[in-house]
Amino acid sequence: MNYCNLITIFAFINLLVSIPHGYSNYVETKAGQFFSSGHTNNWAVLVCTSRFWFNYRHVANTLSVYRSVKRLGIPDSHIVLMLADDMACNYRNPKPATVFSHKNMELNVYGDDVEVDYRGYEVTVENFLRVLTGRLPPSTPRSKRLLSDDRSNILIYLTGHGGNGFLKFQDSEEISNMELADAFEQMWQKRRYNELLFIIDTCQGASMYERFYSPNLMALASSQVGEDSLSHQPDLGIGVHLMDKYTFYLLEFLEEVHPASQANMNDLFKVCPQSQCVSTPGHRTDLFQRDPGSVLITDFFGSVRKVEITKDTINLTSPVEPPIKRSGSSDIQIESLTYVDQLPVAEIIHQQDCLEANVTRCRRKQQRTRKLNCQVVEKQTA
Amino acid sequence: MAALQLEKQRGRYAALAIAAVVIVVGIPLWWKTTETYRAWLPFSEISELDSLQVHALRPSSRQNHVCDSIGSAMIYNRVFDKADLSLHMLSESSCGSVVVYVIPESSTLLPEDVKVYVGQRRTALLRSPPFKTSWNLKEVLSNLDVEVEQVVSTMSFGHQDIVAALSNRVRMTKVTKESMADSMRAIKSSPGYEITFSLLNPDPKSHSLHWDIEGAVQSYIQPLLNKLAPIANFSVDSQILYYAVLGVNPRFDNSVSAYTLSADSLSHVINPVEARLGSNAASSNPVLNFLLYVPDAHHSPLFIRDHSKRKVPSNAFHSPRWGGIMVYNVNEMYGPEAERPVDININMAKVMGVFLAQLRLMLGVQHTHPPTGFVLQSPGSAGLADWELDRLLWSRSVENIATASTTITSLAQLLDQIGNIVINDNIAQQVSSAVTSLQSAVAELEAGNLAFALQYSREAILASERAFFDPSLLHLLYFPDDQKFAIYIPLFLPMCVPIVLSLLKIVSEAKKRRADKQAKSD
Numbered sequence: 020m021n022y023c024n025l026i027t028i029f030a031f032i033n034l035l036v037s038i039p040h041g042y043s044n045y046v047e048t049k050a051g052q053f054f055s056s057g058h059t060n061n062w063a064v065l066v067c068t069s070r071f072w073f074n075y076r077h078v079a080n081t082l083s084v085y086r087s088v089k090r091l092g093i094p095d096s097h098i099v100l101m102l103a104d105d106m107a108c109n110y111r112n113p114k115p116a117t118v119f120s121h122k123n124m125e126l127n128v129y130g131d132d133v134e135v136d137y138r139g140y141e142v143t144v145e146n147f148l149r150v151l152t153g154r155l156p157p158s159t160p161r162s163k164r165l166l167s168d169d170r171s172n173i174l175i176y177l178t179g180h181g182g183n184g185f186l187k188f189q190d191s192e193e194i195s196n197m198e199l200a201d202a203f204e205q206m207w208q209k210r211r212y213n214e215l216l217f218i219i220d221t222c223q224g225a226s227m228y229e230r231f232y233s234p235n236l237m238a239l240a241s242s243q244v245g246e247d248s249l250s251h252q253p254d255l256g257i258g259v260h261l262m263d264k265y266t267f268y269l270l271e272f273l274e275e276v277h278p279a280s281q282a283n284m285n286d287l288f289k290v291c292p293q294s295q296c297v298s299t300p301g302h303r304t305d306l307f308q309r310d311p312g313s314v315l316i317t318d319f320f321g322s323v324r325k326v327e328i329t330k331d332t333i334n335l336t337s338p339v340e341p342p343i344k345r346s347g348s349s350d351i352q353i354e355s356l357t358y359v360d361q362l363p364v365a366e367i368i369h370q371q372d373c374l375e376a377n378v379t380r381c382r383r384k385q386q387r388t389r390k391l392n393c394q395v396v397e398k399q400t401a
Numbered sequence: 402m403a404a405l406q407l408e409k410q411r412g413r414y415a416a417l418a419i420a421a422v423v424i425v426v427g428i429p430l431w432w433k434t435t436e437t438y439r440a441w442l443p444f445s446e447i448s449e450l451d452s453l454q455v456h457a458l459r460p461s462s463r464q465n466h467v468c469d470s471i472g473s474a475m476i477y478n479r480v481f482d483k484a485d486l487s488l489h490m491l492s493e494s495s496c497g498s499v500v501v502y503v504i505p506e507s508s509t510l511l512p513e514d515v516k517v518y519v520g521q522r523r524t525a526l527l528r529s530p531p532f533k534t535s536w537n538l539k540e541v542l543s544n545l546d547v548e549v550e551q552v553v554s555t556m557s558f559g560h561q562d563i564v565a566a567l568s569n570r571v572r573m574t575k576v577t578k579e580s581m582a583d584s585m586r587a588i589k590s591s592p593g594y595e596i597t598f599s600l601l602n603p604d605p606k607s608h609s610l611h612w613d614i615e616g617a618v619q620s621y622i623q624p625l626l627n628k629l630a631p632i633a634n635f636s637v638d639s640q641i642l643y644y645a646v647l648g649v650n651p652r653f654d655n656s657v658s659a660y661t662l663s664a665d666s667l668s669h670v671i672n673p674v675e676a677r678l679g680s681n682a683a684s685s686n687p688v689l690n691f692l693l694y695v696p697d698a699h700h701s702p703l704f705i706r707d708h709s710k711r712k713v714p715s716n717a718f719h720s721p722r723w724g725g726i727m728v729y730n731v732n733e734m735y736g737p738e739a740e741r742p743v744d745i746n747i748n749m750a751k752v753m754g755v756f757l758a759q760l761r762l763m764l765g766v767q768h769t770h771p772p773t774g775f776v777l778q779s780p781g782s783a784g785l786a787d788w789e790l791d792r793l794l795w796s797r798s799v800e801n802i803a804t805a806s807t808t809i810t811s812l813a814q815l816l817d818q819i820g821n822i823v824i825n826d827n828i829a830q831q832v833s834s835a836v837t838s839l840q841s842a843v844a845e846l847e848a849g850n851l852a853f854a855l856q857y858s859r860e861a862i863l864a865s866e867r868a869f870f871d872p873s874l875l876h877l878l879y880f881p882d883d884q885k886f887a888i889y890i891p892l893f894l895p896m897c898v899p900i901v902l903s904l905l906k907i908v909s910e911a912k913k914r915r916a917d918k919q920a921k922s923d
Contacts, residue, residue, distance in 0.1 A: 059585055094675045149872070149875060152875070154870050154872045208807075208815070278672075328715075329718055329725060329758060332715045333755075338750075339613055
């Protein structure tokens, strides 16, 4: 006689846009503890929105945050860096391939391994919103995407010229605070972040975070509405202002932080008080679930991984089978490849040392070299 | 005078005609040409999805003729795993079901202290508790209910599993640490995954490592991936990295004369290595990395210590949603006089045993904590027991359904709120197909057909993701109201002012005439 057990489980799935009812309170413990923040990976989106040489400081701002974030552990694959102009290789840069953050050229924030994902004219409001919401065309490579999931903590840093309720991109368009708030709401709807830290260093920066309404957002700005953010110091050798005040002191603060540090957000809020910054930095934490005093700097700026020891293993007893031989692979002839003969550069260079009197001699030499090159090329193509 | 009147009359008619044309033809034309194309979406069905109730059916059957008729040789040899196999052949159980065989209390098939034996397939052997001979069949069966319930809840999904699967949709205030850890560890449901095996050799001058990764993947990992094929597509690749060092310096421990890595420093190991691990630029699938680190000759042997300073037998650790790292010591394989570099063949069975266990955890096969008296058969080279697979399929289906319905409802809400977004036909089609797939998936789940439910839920999630992340849905038509006025006023004001003024003049003249007539008639 067969007996059928019917077990019915009701799962009510509430799918309205509901702000979570509140996480349970976890005991604050050290960084090694598994549950303190609920994130497993970190992402950073760093945007510099201004072009032209005299906006050197905005590029330096972004690169200094990039440098700190990389130093504290976030890999390049998890950083989306958008620079609207190339200062390091700008014609007016007296020290090419460098971007300095401090006068007397103390700190080169450009470094050796900077990886810029969106450069020049690719930095637009549309691309920025596409990166945030994930609505990129399918041909976009991995490095240009923000592949965050519901357990990612994201740091978003914007700098440039701004005003009351907008941020200027590339001197031709602007993003409004409403658009930004909507973009963050779409990210929340799709659970593309666990917690998000938004830092903005522009004039009247606090207006940009006024309209946020999604949960788990914390925002910092360099100045209040009606105030201007000021630049820090010019370098007379380079000829422009190198950094903005707020990011300069932020960089100083971050240089003290190391991956195992316990500094928390309350220390970050104290960076650059009005005496140093002239403008009043502001912050907004009402949408954030956790108490800022329990949020570590490395939760956003670094990438401290949660690890667990692997306790179980599986006992595999069957021997390793040899891999399946692909049929027909031996039929393909592989040509042996060699390098092309190098150009006789030394001979070509020698021509420039020829004096006027030896011009004909040089020319004859040139002809010979050219013939030689032609012969070389012909040999290869034959 | 009459000609003047005629002219005025014609003027009045002309003004009225122009106003009529503007209002009747112009305004609708302008409205139609400036509206955005929005294809029809099934908003009513989507709002029904909002409060979706899923009744999940878990079928199970119980063989209650006590099984004395199993091959007697097996009983006497206590070979219960072979008995399990033959029982499985007896009744081919469908996906999602659990078959419990009850054997008499006095049977010697199971050892003394073992009450339940859970096999690799979907069957379990349960030793019946003692019962009085005076009881009839009904009482015996009802007595067994509790035991059977225990077996079934171990092998199949329970309330906690569903909560864990829905943890990012429904925030529960009371989640246990276990389920929180499980939900953080298991990688989110995705149509495909990339698995990368990397061999890190920081000291190629001393060690020349050989690992037969192709064969090992073929023998050990591929069976598991084949079994998991209904859930997602997997692509496996491997690489060898030379001169790759861990980010932390291990400490030399005199008591065991070996180098050790403490559990606290493990968090910082991964980051420097990750910068050098590549990934396939063409796909956006999540990547699971498994690293095998062979310590250099100067820092061998290297052991990992857990929080209580004990040695970890597997010498491996993993990071949730990222992958795992195993440290493989080779210092015992050669003596000090061996010629450098030493050829070393890595024992892939041991390595893959650890990686397979980590892979199972990453993919969401949860730990079972069986009650006392239960024995679980190890899955062996298949990687996954059938009932574990069923559990995974259940939680994946529920997670997919939850994710897809959230996506669709939030998309509908977004499109509703912002009137300026263009909705193309292909998006409408994706949304409709997602809604129908969701409804089918829920129906299949209620009927208990696990395989179909999973398939429909996968289709639903693919369609909903494609619709949500379509590049054309970017709302850049956000105009604040003052900008709208700024655009339209220079166009329409010069045109409307003469019309309005002439209309007003007509009306005032008509009023004056009526007043005159009134005065005349009085």
